[in-house]
Amino acid sequence: MIRVKNLKKSFKDGEKTTEVLKGMDLVVQNGEFVAIMGRSGAGKSTFLYQISLLDEPTSGEIFIDEKDTHSMSVTEKTYFRLSQLGYIFQDYALLPEMTALENVALPLLMQNMPEKKAYEKAKEHLTKVGLGNRLDNLSSQLSGGEQQRVSIARAIAHDPKILFADEPTANLDNESSQVIMNILKELHAEGQTIIMITHENEFSKFAERIIHLDDGKIVGEERP
Amino acid sequence: MFSSLNIRIGFFLAKRQIRRSNKWTTVLIIFVMFFTFINLVVVSGILVGLLQGAIDAVRSHYTSDVIISTLSNKTYIENSPEIINIVKSLPQVEGMSARYLEGGTLEANYKTRISEKEKANTAAASITGIDPVAENNVTNISKFIVEGEYLTPFDYDQVLLGAYLDKKYLPIESPGFSTLENVAPGVKIRIKVAGVEREVTIKGIIKAKVDEVSMRVFMVDSQLRSIIGRNDYNVDEISIKLKSGVDPAVVRDILKRNGVDRVAKVQTYTDAQPKFIKDMIDTFSLLGNMLSSIGLVVASITIFIVIFINAITRRKFIGILKGIGIDEKAIELSYIFQSFFYALCGSIVGIVILYAFLQPAIAAHPIDFPFSDGILVAPISGTMFRVGLLMVTTIIAGFIPARLIVRKNTLDSILGRN
Numbered sequence: 190m191i192r193v194k195n196l197k198k199s200f201k202d203g204e205k206t207t208e209v210l211k212g213m214d215l216v217v218q219n220g221e222f223v224a225i226m227g228r229s230g231a232g233k234s235t236f237l238y239q240i241s242l243l244d245e246p247t248s249g250e251i252f253i254d255e256k257d258t259h260s261m262s263v264t265e266k267t268y269f270r271l272s273q274l275g276y277i278f279q280d281y282a283l284l285p286e287m288t289a290l291e292n293v294a295l296p297l298l299m300q301n302m303p304e305k306k307a308y309e310k311a312k313e314h315l316t317k318v319g320l321g322n323r324l325d326n327l328s329s330q331l332s333g334g335e336q337q338r339v340s341i342a343r344a345i346a347h348d349p350k351i352l353f354a355d356e357p358t359a360n361l362d363n364e365s366s367q368v369i370m371n372i373l374k375e376l377h378a379e380g381q382t383i384i385m386i387t388h389e390n391e392f393s394k395f396a397e398r399i400i401h402l403d404d405g406k407i408v409g410e411e412r413p
Numbered sequence: 414m415f416s417s418l419n420i421r422i423g424f425f426l427a428k429r430q431i432r433r434s435n436k437w438t439t440v441l442i443i444f445v446m447f448f449t450f451i452n453l454v455v456v457s458g459i460l461v462g463l464l465q466g467a468i469d470a471v472r473s474h475y476t477s478d479v480i481i482s483t484l485s486n487k488t489y490i491e492n493s494p495e496i497i498n499i500v501k502s503l504p505q506v507e508g509m510s511a512r513y514l515e516g517g518t519l520e521a522n523y524k525t526r527i528s529e530k531e532k533a534n535t536a537a538a539s540i541t542g543i544d545p546v547a548e549n550n551v552t553n554i555s556k557f558i559v560e561g562e563y564l565t566p567f568d569y570d571q572v573l574l575g576a577y578l579d580k581k582y583l584p585i586e587s588p589g590f591s592t593l594e595n596v597a598p599g600v601k602i603r604i605k606v607a608g609v610e611r612e613v614t615i616k617g618i619i620k621a622k623v624d625e626v627s628m629r630v631f632m633v634d635s636q637l638r639s640i641i642g643r644n645d646y647n648v649d650e651i652s653i654k655l656k657s658g659v660d661p662a663v664v665r666d667i668l669k670r671n672g673v674d675r676v677a678k679v680q681t682y683t684d685a686q687p688k689f690i691k692d693m694i695d696t697f698s699l700l701g702n703m704l705s706s707i708g709l710v711v712a713s714i715t716i717f718i719v720i721f722i723n724a725i726t727r728r729k730f731i732g733i734l735k736g737i738g739i740d741e742k743a744i745e746l747s748y749i750f751q752s753f754f755y756a757l758c759g760s761i762v763g764i765v766i767l768y769a770f771l772q773p774a775i776a777a778h779p780i781d782f783p784f785s786d787g788i789l790v791a792p793i794s795g796t797m798f799r800v801g802l803l804m805v806t807t808i809i810a811g812f813i814p815a816r817l818i819v820r821k822n823t824l825d826s827i828l829g830r831n
Contacts, residue, residue, distance in 0.1 A: 243736055244824045264740075271738020282733045282827070286433035296737050298425060301418050327433070343737070 196249035211405040227402035275344030283328040334365025423746025446759020452708035457701020467785035477652040513542035514649035517606030542637030561598030561617030576620030713810040721814035732826025752811025
């Protein structure tokens with residue numbers, strides 16, 4: 190479970206301070222699929238970066254499974270991200286010098302998993318997302334949709350508690366987007382907690398709860 | 414800090430980055446490291462080799478492995494025939510040359526001088542009596558004949574003139590130092606030694622980068638003996654050539670145990686080196702190290718720039734690595750491994766080229782310096798020390814920029830924010 194309390198984030202530019210998140214409260218239960226929507230500049234991505242521990246909020250509290258993340262050191266946060274969280278980035282964020290298999294195996298190796306087992310598990314997850322035949326391809330040899338599927342395989346290979354997806358279909362055509370969303374749907378059906386940012390109504394309907402953001406605040410929520 | 418897991422992941426990342434990097438860039442970096450290595454080893458190696466060449470030449474063409482010479486308070490080596498017999502009886506000895514030495518003057522223009530007022534063209538020289546065959550077996554000086562011919566045991570009133578006594582070969586005007594003019598093989602000169610004057614014919618001019626060869630006049634020993642009246646066969650120098658692999662110090666000690674050191678100086682070729690030569694070796698070595706350290710700084714800067722540019726262009730990916738939970742230390746180690754790889758490759762290429770080509774080539778064709786035939790001195794221990802130095806410098810130069818980039822905020826790196 191993730192619990193956010195009075196979360197604020199502001200950026201300083203010289204003398205000027207811009208408040209992007211203005212006190213947000215949210216609870217996401219285990220196994221939930223939550224979509225976060227809002228217009229550009231509403232603070233969706235900033236909110237995701239804070240709750241996924243990629244950034245440090247200005248104030249407020251974030252509890253993941255009742256663990257206060259504010260008290261964690263940088264190293265603890267890094268290890269927490271490695272072991273408990275998964276990320277799907279808008280631009281796939283694959284490492285260009287690695288094959289699909291290596292990209293997926295890397296976080297597993299970092300968890301001290303034996304090499305053979307890590308590669309077996311990576312292969313298993315790539316097969317799950319339909320890329321069992323593209324294991325040795327570099328990211329430059331894959332289409333956008335395939336790269337995003339590698340990114341999903343990497344994000345779920347270590348069985349994270351929460352999967353964060355930052356506009357996972359933004360750079361994809363409709364067909365590829367459908368494939369990605371179906372994969373997320375399947376993962377959710379298997380019990381995966383997912384928090385996804387999207388600005389496409391069509392894909393927000395895959396979630397079981399939609400949170401609407403505007404001007405750094407939650408302005409509403411709905412269940413499609 | 415650098416746990417085995419971080420090392421494993423660092424190596425994993427480095428291996429893939431190197432494997433998939435631009436091959437030409439990699440070759441260029443290795444090329445820079447290779448030249449740095451060569452600069453580190455060769456500059457000091459040549460500087461030391463310049464002197465080593467001179468030392469080797471003195472050993473090969475003058476002192477040989479062991480030299481017995483006159484005590485400073487004596488005019489010759491007493492009981493020389495007995496000493497020669499001891500030397501000859503030693504199984505380690507391959508050959509020896511006994512020499513008579515006497516200071517004298519040479520005069521070239523005595524025939525063309527019209528009046529007594531005209532200045533005589535004279536030069537002071539050490540007149541050396543040798544057995545031409547024995548001398549050549551030990552010091553091989555016949556190869557230095559630049560004009561005319563080498564002596565034979567039957568040459569009567571014929572001499573070899575050291576080239577530095579001939580103005581043609583040493584055209585310097587210095588107070589207190591004079592050379593002979595218009596001399597060549599076949600020309601008669603007058604020598605004055607031990608109060609005796611004799612007209613001799615120049616049979617050859619000898620020129621080596623060893624002063625004891627190029628500044629002496631050589632004649633057959635029996636003739637010099639008769640001129641100076643040395644009927645006891647006591648000589649002034651005995652150069653001893655040892656069989657291959659024999660330690661000169663061993664023979665020196667044997668001779669000393671036989672009491673030779675009571676009547677003569679017994680020295681190995683290293684003992685006979687003047688102290689200033691040893692000081693010069695140390696000085697040149699220091700100078701070489703100073704010059705090499707500039708190369709080391711250049712290499713460090715090169716690696717710093719390469720790794721910095723690499724890391725800054727990959728900042729987004731470094732951010733992603735940190736974002737998905739890869740330890741900062743593992744990422745830093747990946748850059749250290751890359752720096753190490755470049756330095757190692759450059760050093761390996763350097764070592765192969767140095768020992769397989771450069772050193773043998775320079776040994777076969779020494780660099781023709783004015784006072785020595787320079788060789789390249791690169792002992793393995795010294796080379797390995799420099800390789801280690803290059804590695805350490807390169808690793809530090811690789812770590813610093815990697816650390817600078819890796820410590821930046823993860824999200825800023827992912828988003829490319831400053």
